[in-house]
Amino acid sequence: MKKITALFFFFIHFSAFAAIDALNFASPQQENDYHALTQELRCPQCQNNNIADSNATIAVDMRAKVFELLQEGKQKQEIVDYMIARYGHFVTYNPPLTAATLALWVVPALLVLFGVVMIFRRKPHQAQTSQSAVNFEQESLSEAQRQRLNALLKEKE
Structure with missing residues (x-):
C-alpha cells in the first residue's frame, strides 16, 4: 500500500x-x-x-x-x-476607439434615452385621452344618464 x-x-x-x-x-x-x-x-x-x-x-x-x-x-x-x-x-485588453467600439457604447445609451423619452411622452397623452373620452361620453348622454354617471363616479371615489 x-x-x-x-x-x-x-x-x-x-x-x-x-x-x-x-x-x-x-x-x-x-x-x-x-x-x-x-x-x-x-x-x-x-x-x-x-x-x-x-x-x-x-x-x-x-x-x-x-x-x-x-x-x-x-x-x-x-x-x-x-x-x-x-x-x-x-x-488586447485595450482595443482602440473605432466606429465599431464607439457604436457598442453609444447605441445602448441612445436606446435607453429614447425609451425614457417615449415613456414621458406617453403619460400625459394617455391622461389627456382618457379625460377627453369621459367628456365625449358625457356630452352624448341624456341628462338622466349624466346624473347616474356622476353618482357612480362619486361612489367610486
Whole structure:
C-alpha cells in the first residue's frame, strides 16, 4: 500500500511541473518583456484569460510565437502589432476607439434615452385621452344618464 501511495505522489509531483514552459532567454530584459506580453495578450479561446494563464492550444502557440519573435529581436509593440494583425484587436485588453467600439457604447445609451423619452411622452397623452373620452361620453348622454354617471363616479371615489 505504501508503494502505491508513494508512486501516486511521485506522478502527481512531476505532473505539476509538466505545464511550466522551460525557456532560455538571452537577457533578463527579454524575459521581462516575455512575461509582460503574455500578461497583456488575451487568449482568443478563453476570452477572459491572458495567454500566460491559459492552457488552451492557441494560447500555448501564442506564447511560443511571442518567445520566437523576442528571440528574433522584435520589440514589444511589434509583437503586439503582429498578434493584432493575426487575431484582431480582441487579443488586447485595450482595443482602440473605432466606429465599431464607439457604436457598442453609444447605441445602448441612445436606446435607453429614447425609451425614457417615449415613456414621458406617453403619460400625459394617455391622461389627456382618457379625460377627453369621459367628456365625449358625457356630452352624448341624456341628462338622466349624466346624473347616474356622476353618482357612480362619486361612489367610486
